[in-house]
Amino acid sequence: MEFVGIPFCDGSLGKNIGCELAPDEIIKLLNVKSVNLDIKNKNIEEAGVDIYNFVKNENKKLFLVGGDHSITYYSFKAYAEKNQDCGLVVFDAHPDMQSSDFVTHEDYLRILIDRNIIKPSNVILVGLRSISKEELKYLSEKRIVYFDMNKIYDFGIKEVCDLVMERMASFNKLYLSVDIDVVDPAFAPGTGYLEPGGISSSDLLYVLGRMKKMKNLDMVDLVEINPKKDLNNLTISLGRKILEAFS
Numbered sequence: 001m002e003f004v005g006i007p008f009c010d011g012s013l014g015k016n017i018g019c020e021l022a023p024d025e026i027i028k029l030l031n032v033k034s035v036n037l038d039i040k041n042k043n044i045e046e047a048g049v050d051i052y053n054f055v056k057n058e059n060k061k062l063f064l065v066g067g068d069h070s071i072t073y074y075s076f077k078a079y080a081e082k083n084q085d086c087g088l089v090v091f092d093a094h095p096d097m098q099s100s101d102f103v104t105h106e107d108y109l110r111i112l113i114d115r116n117i118i119k120p121s122n123v124i125l126v127g128l129r130s131i132s133k134e135e136l137k138y139l140s141e142k143r144i145v146y147f148d149m150n151k152i153y154d155f156g157i158k159e160v161c162d163l164v165m166e167r168m169a170s171f172n173k174l175y176l177s178v179d180i181d182v183v184d185p186a187f188a189p190g191t192g193y194l195e196p197g198g199i200s201s202s203d204l205l206y207v208l209g210r211m212k213k214m215k216n217l218d219m220v221d222l223v224e225i226n227p228k229k230d231l232n233n234l235t236i237s238l239g240r241k242i243l244e245a246f247s
Helices: 019-030 044-057 071-082 108-114 133-142 149-155 157-168 201-211 234-246
Strands: 002-006 034-036 062-066 087-091 123-128 145-148 174-179 217-223
Touching: 002 019, 019 034, 019 062, 019 234, 044 062, 044 071, 062 071, 062 234, 071 108, 071 174, 071 217, 087 157, 087 201, 123 149, 123 157, 145 149, 145 157, 149 157, 157 201, 174 201, 201 234, 217 234
Parallel strands: 002 034, 002 062, 062 217, 087 123, 087 174, 123 145, 174 217
Antiparallel strands: none
16 A cells, blocks of 8 residues: 555644644654655645545555544545445544534544435444434434444454454445544543543554455545654554554
């Protein structure tokens, strides 16, 4: 996969300023060739156009390194236009389905669904543990498949991975998005929203190590890592390991 830095944080609504520094901090540890989009000083609309156009015009398998989770709206939109009826698997502590007409890291996924860019049946969420009443209602109404932390505790990470991969296999093409806050803050403190009770870093690496073997998976993003909020480079180091899994 080609690694692409997306140094952007305006979609975080000021709640994760510093995540725009993550691409440089993580990618430099790998010593691999990469592309870095020049969007640091652009607003969300301008940056979104650049992200969309880059993904739309690129034919390689891509691994985007953000940046906040709003980048997924623009990258997936371009990806979906090239890959009809594709699937989206998201690892996240939050469903990111707040009601809004303006793309941010809190509502990008709901907007993708509401604008018919992806069908609800093509979405799989893993690791949820902070869901508003509005979001829970939306998940139920749209019959979106999700594995919250209670299900992961009950079934075990291996069983959940088996179930997710079985569903993943039904899609012709697949996009995987990893918000680092899916990991418990004990293992990944460098992010904007610290939600206790998440999966371990080893469990995430185990699941991603299996998922990378899926033949239909050809686009990945990693978002919400914030070097300014990190402790002892724990989160940056985890980001490096995640990229290494796909290199």
